[in-house]
Amino acid sequence: MGLLPNSRVCGHCGRGDTPFVILGERGWCCSACTPADKSETLPGGTKEYLNKIRTVRAEETPDSDESNASRAVTQLLRGRLLNEIGNLKSYDILFRIGSPMPGNIHS
Numbered sequence: 001m002g003l004l005p006n007s008r009v010c011g012h013c014g015r016g017d018t019p020f021v022i023l024g025e026r027g028w029c030c031s032a033c034t035p036a037d038k039s040e041t042l043p044g045g046t047k048e049y050l051n052k053i054r055t056v057r058a059e060e061t062p063d064s065d066e067s068n069a070s071r072a073v074t075q076l077l078r079g080r081l082l083n084e085i086g087n088l089k090s091y092d093i094l095f096r097i098g099s100p101m102p103g104n105i106h107s
Helices: 046-055 068-084 089-098
Strands: 020-024 027-030
Touching: 020 046, 046 068
Parallel strands: none
Antiparallel strands: 020 027
């Protein structure tokens, strides 16, 4: 989880009681301080899923296809990882082969 900012409070206003809508420059931004189009926001349950994966052991981590929130977090983590390693094509191909997405060669 070192690739993502703290998931307990909004990185913009510091509130901890509102759902996150985007991952911005200052970290997770909540619905109270960040106007965002519904089609661009993170799905409900994202904050709860982030807190869950931060607090459990790796063996107990929920399936990444469990919910829309878990899929959104997985996409963000993959994007951050690819950005960190310089968008190497070999890692991008491994992610596509290993994930059940449309166009997957194993589908």
